[in-house]
Amino acid sequence: MPLANNTTDERGIAMTTSTGTKTGTDIPQAIVKQRNLSWWISGLIVAAVAAFIAQSLYVNPNIAWPVVGEFILSPRILNGLWTTLELAVLSQAIAIVLGLVISLMRLSSNPVAGAVSRGYIWLFRGTPLLVQILLWGNFALFYDQITLGIPFTGVTFASWPTNEVITTFVAAVLGLALHEAAYMAEIIRSGIMSVGYGQTEAAQALGLTRGQMMSRVVVPQALRIIVPPTGNQFIQMLKMTSLVAVIAGGDLLTVAQNISAVNLQTIELLIVATVWYLLVTSIASAGQALLERRLGRSIRRQKDRGNKTARGRAS
Amino acid sequence: MVAMDSVQKWFGKLHVLQDIDLQITPGEVVVVIGPSGSGKSTLCRTINRLETIDEGVIAVDGQELPKEGKSLAGLRADVGMVFQQFNLFAHKTVLENVTLGPIKVRKHSKADADRKAHEQLRRVGVDDQANKYPAQLSGGQQQRVAIARALAMEPKVMLFDEPTSALDPEMIKEVLDSMVDLAKQGMTMVVVTHEMGFARTAAHRVSFMADGRLVEENTPNEFFTNPQSDRAKDFLGKILEH
Numbered sequence A: 001m002p003l004a005n006n007t008t009d010e011r012g013i014a015m016t017t018s019t020g021t022k023t024g025t026d027i028p029q030a031i032v033k034q035r036n037l038s039w040w041i042s043g044l045i046v047a048a049v050a051a052f053i054a055q056s057l058y059v060n061p062n063i064a065w066p067v068v069g070e071f072i073l074s075p076r077i078l079n080g081l082w083t084t085l086e087l088a089v090l091s092q093a094i095a096i097v098l099g100l101v102i103s104l105m106r107l108s109s110n111p112v113a114g115a116v117s118r119g120y121i122w123l124f125r126g127t128p129l130l131v132q133i134l135l136w137g138n139f140a141l142f143y144d145q146i147t148l149g150i151p152f153t154g155v156t157f158a159s160w161p162t163n164e165v166i167t168t169f170v171a172a173v174l175g176l177a178l179h180e181a182a183y184m185a186e187i188i189r190s191g192i193m194s195v196g197y198g199q200t201e202a203a204q205a206l207g208l209t210r211g212q213m214m215s216r217v218v219v220p221q222a223l224r225i226i227v228p229p230t231g232n233q234f235i236q237m238l239k240m241t242s243l244v245a246v247i248a249g250g251d252l253l254t255v256a257q258n259i260s261a262v263n264l265q266t267i268e269l270l271i272v273a274t275v276w277y278l279l280v281t282s283i284a285s286a287g288q289a290l291l292e293r294r295l296g297r298s299i300r301r302q303k304d305r306g307n308k309t310a311r312g313r314a315s
Numbered sequence B: 001m002v003a004m005d006s007v008q009k010w011f012g013k014l015h016v017l018q019d020i021d022l023q024i025t026p027g028e029v030v031v032v033i034g035p036s037g038s039g040k041s042t043l044c045r046t047i048n049r050l051e052t053i054d055e056g057v058i059a060v061d062g063q064e065l066p067k068e069g070k071s072l073a074g075l076r077a078d079v080g081m082v083f084q085q086f087n088l089f090a091h092k093t094v095l096e097n098v099t100l101g102p103i104k105v106r107k108h109s110k111a112d113a114d115r116k117a118h119e120q121l122r123r124v125g126v127d128d129q130a131n132k133y134p135a136q137l138s139g140g141q142q143q144r145v146a147i148a149r150a151l152a153m154e155p156k157v158m159l160f161d162e163p164t165s166a167l168d169p170e171m172i173k174e175v176l177d178s179m180v181d182l183a184k185q186g187m188t189m190v191v192v193t194h195e196m197g198f199a200r201t202a203a204h205r206v207s208f209m210a211d212g213r214l215v216e217e218n219t220p221n222e223f224f225t226n227p228q229s230d231r232a233k234d235f236l237g238k239i240l241e242h
Helices: A037-059 A065-072 A075-107 A111-125 A129-137 A168-194 A197-205 A210-247 A252-263 A266-295 A297-304 A306-313 B040-046 B069-077 B094-104 B110-123 B139-151 B169-184 B196-202 B220-225 B230-240
Strands: A003-008 A013-019 A026-033 A145-150 A155-161 B002-011 B014-024 B029-033 B055-060 B079-082 B157-161 B188-192 B205-210 B213-218
Touching: A065 A075, A065 A252, A065 A266, A075 A111, A075 A168, A075 A210, A075 A252, A075 A266, A111 A168, A129 A168, A129 A210, A168 A210, A197 A210, A197 B069, A197 B079, A210 A252, A210 A266, A210 B094, A252 A266, B002 B040, B014 B040, B014 B213, B029 B040, B029 B196, B040 B157, B040 B188, B069 B079, B079 B139, B094 B110, B094 B139, B110 B139, B139 B169, B169 B188, B169 B196, B196 B220, B205 B220, B205 B230, B213 B220, B213 B230
Parallel strands: B029 B188, B029 B205, B079 B157, B157 B188
Antiparallel strands: A003 A013, A013 A026, A145 A155, B002 B014, B002 B055, B205 B213
């Protein structure tokens, strides 16, 4: 049995060492920073401040906690939450697909595609999301009919009133997705560019077609770069859906505000919304961590044997 | 097997390939040597059109190189290539690296491809690493996997673009050994290298390049003992001094 004993050197760093009976040499097993008095005091102060804030919120007479409890699981709130989730997932999905197209246009050698891509990003990244949502919500004011036909010829197949096609939900998705696509395009582009040129050359040399090269070699490696910021974007998207409250989008915040407009419990319903937003963003964060771990497999193993890798790659 | 006829290439104003004529017969091992910047890597890379040419004709197995698209991909499948930087697919295991081409391009079944991949990996002595990722291997092992990956496509000709230049001296031998075995088994090979020892033992012909031209071609023995051109004498004088 190895013996364990704790020693502290002159710099105040505690060292746990064990003595192997076979070799008799000291093998340091862990170096732990000593927890001195200031460590305890600063911790206590922070904990005290946090406890004070929590207590003041809890006992605050202006917050009726029973009201929070009453509405947190009410069908109307859950309905709004569902709309929020629908908006976020649908918008993010559209944004990823559209962003991929825009990034591929940007990376293509075709100057027209490149210019359109840059123009799209310039327009949708350069204007506030709130303004974009308001524009989509009022789309009928500048196009009262939406027509399917052949451009420039006057030939039309079908026509609908704008307000029937672009419902509030559609306007909300358009606003969120088109704005997000501009960001996703840049994220995906950076991911694709991070894959070394040697990888595409090797794929070409094997005789893979362009499509196979992208789907089998480039995109899987780009994902490792793309996924972490995309997770951030999705968490942000969950929160940004609240902006559609300005066009009465029926999301969590819209519902909470509708309820408080009647019962005047403004803070309580905002707390209800806050709790739900925190919960869904926490779940999304956990999901992101899982996904990243899965995608990092080949790299993580690389770190495990960093020395060997460094030697092999030296040129 | 490979025929280059009056090939010209410019990088901007730089005339990197000047009037290249090169005929390689099946089973022949041609080693291309020459000083840095002489165009030997570029020459090697034009044979599977990783570099385009401006004038002239390159044909592989009697077929002129297609410009692009599916037919070019089809031709590249018949030409194995080994790179200086290995370029193994970083997200795939060794086995997956070797089976990707046979499955996706040759349309072999996975079981078939796996079996043949193990065969090729055994041939270059890295079959015990089949389930590792490239980053877990030494440079020499990675390059041997790259050779196996190219061989798994059952190519008609193999191109080696400075295959040992990124390796530590101790790892160069294991890669060269694999290449010598391959040469003995009758593979048609074009090898760009600085390894004069390999040129002496395995090459049927040494092609010496300088300033974008094929200056001299001869058997290794003749070339190393009795170089004809001043350019080659100068080059050999420099590298054989130390």
